[in-house]
Amino acid sequence: MTDLGPNGAQLREHQLNESCKVKKNPEHKIETKLAQLGRDPNSHEGFVNPPIQRGSTVLFDNPADLYRKDIKTYGLEGASTQDRLCSALTEIMGGVGTILCPSGLSAITLVLLGLTKSGDHVLVCDSAYGPTRRFCDEVLAKYGVETTYYPPSVGTEIGAFIKPNTVLIMLESPGSITMELQDIPAIVKVAKAKGIVTAIDDTWSAGVYFKPLAIGVDISIQALTKYQSGHSDVLAGSVTTNNEELLARLLDMHLALGIGTSAEDAWLCLRGLRTMAVRLAHQDQTARKIASWLETREEVERVLHPALPSSPDNAIWQRDFTGAGGLFSFILKPVGKAKIYAMLEAFEIFAMGFSWGGYESLVLYCDPQIKRSAVKWTENGHLIRLAIGLENVDDLIADLDRALEALK
Numbered sequence: 001m002t003d004l005g006p007n008g009a010q011l012r013e014h015q016l017n018e019s020c021k022v023k024k025n026p027e028h029k030i031e032t033k034l035a036q037l038g039r040d041p042n043s044h045e046g047f048v049n050p051p052i053q054r055g056s057t058v059l060f061d062n063p064a065d066l067y068r069k070d071i072k073t074y075g076l077e078g079a080s081t082q083d084r085l086c087s088a089l090t091e092i093m094g095g096v097g098t099i100l101c102p103s104g105l106s107a108i109t110l111v112l113l114g115l116t117k118s119g120d121h122v123l124v125c126d127s128a129y130g131p132t133r134r135f136c137d138e139v140l141a142k143y144g145v146e147t148t149y150y151p152p153s154v155g156t157e158i159g160a161f162i163k164p165n166t167v168l169i170m171l172e173s174p175g176s177i178t179m180e181l182q183d184i185p186a187i188v189k190v191a192k193a194k195g196i197v198t199a200i201d202d203t204w205s206a207g208v209y210f211k212p213l214a215i216g217v218d219i220s221i222q223a224l225t226k227y228q229s230g231h232s233d234v235l236a237g238s239v240t241t242n243n244e245e246l247l248a249r250l251l252d253m254h255l256a257l258g259i260g261t262s263a264e265d266a267w268l269c270l271r272g273l274r275t276m277a278v279r280l281a282h283q284d285q286t287a288r289k290i291a292s293w294l295e296t297r298e299e300v301e302r303v304l305h306p307a308l309p310s311s312p313d314n315a316i317w318q319r320d321f322t323g324a325g326g327l328f329s330f331i332l333k334p335v336g337k338a339k340i341y342a343m344l345e346a347f348e349i350f351a352m353g354f355s356w357g358g359y360e361s362l363v364l365y366c367d368p369q370i371k372r373s374a375v376k377w378t379e380n381g382h383l384i385r386l387a388i389g390l391e392n393v394d395d396l397i398a399d400l401d402r403a404l405e406a407l408k
């Protein structure tokens with residue numbers, strides 16, 4: 001501890017006032033914002049990072065405050081650590097508010113439950129994250145909410161899928177396995193004209209490389225488990241909107257479900273934000289190099305990466321996105337399952353596992369996860385998904401080379 005002497009208090013106050021300001025400027029670029037958002041050193045003795053504020057019970061001096069709606073009354077609403085993460089995410093996404101959830105999936109289900117009632121109809125893209133589909137089919141259906149899946153390529157023809165009771169369109173672009181992009185501006189235009197709410201699982205872009213709220217989507221969902229936390233040690237999710245009325249409805253459901261997020265997890269996500277732009281850029285660059293290299297391999301039928309010029313979605317990607325991150329897939333030419341298993345076992349760096357956005361590269365054999373009802377998935381070969389981490393690109397290519405050789 002430093003003893004600042006008899007005038008220590010004033011001196012310390014002076015230091016705080018003079019040197020600890022985090023000047024936020026809406027004109028700053030994303031890298032600068034990620035280094036600054038959610039920080040306020042003056043509120044906690046000048047330390048650069050906020051403290052982890054744990055707590056269930058909030059204490060009151062005044063009985064009249066106990067049942068107020070405009071102040072925090074219980075820990076499920078989140079304490080200052082969670083608030084800092086929310087304010088950072090709201091700013092990054094360009095919304096009016098953010099709600100934290102204990103996983104990406106619970107953020108998705110919060111939106112699906114919070115904005116529907118019995119008798120309603122929702123539209124979900126056919127390429128949606130599997131558990132989103134499972135929730136619609138197994139839970140929403142049980143409560144009398146009908147789901148129709150639409151082809152990811154739909155664009156303005158989404159109108160043909162809309163019913164008088166359609167209340168919500170759930171988007172995901174690209175789908176996190178098959179990587180098909182959607183024409184989000186076209187879908188949003190139709191939805192807006194009909195007063196239908198749109199929500200997007202935007203985890204692939206981390207809210208950095210795509211700005212759904214800016215192009216008219218009402219709600220942006222992130223699995224913070226991926227890029228924001230970035231180290232495969234957190235499960236968390238967020239829901240950000242630029243619509244006050246939707247925010248209020250979602251907050252009510254959040255409270256009803258009791259799905260708070262721990263201060264530790266929020267703090268780890270905040271810490272992850274500081275390095276996210278650098279990680280994303282590295283992962284993007286490595287992933288694109290590997291994707292291009294895979295296109296040259298005879299074992300590979302097709303690479304599914306919207307930033308590749310060969311992708312049928314490349315024009316949409318160029319129009320709507322500023323980067324791509326580290327997640328993409330490829331289709332192997334048809335081979336027996338035993339060979340696929342031999343390939344998967346031959347990897348030394350890529351590990352098998354069900355996530356992405358962390359520092360470590362992962363590989364997944366995804367055929368069992370492809371569920372389609374609007375449009376048949378017609379590829380004959382096996383779909384392999386890669387989540388590119390922070391390792392050296394040459395080492396990763398050598399690892400893939402070794403694994404592809406095992407197919408022979």
Ligand SMILES: Cc1ncc(COP(=O)(O)O)c(C=O)c1O
Pocket residue numbers: 103104105106129176201203204223224225235236237354355356
């Ligand atoms: C696209 C997408 N959305 C949401 C989720 C759910 O995130 P979580 O694992 O935090 O529930 C995942 C997880 O893999 C995902 O890939």
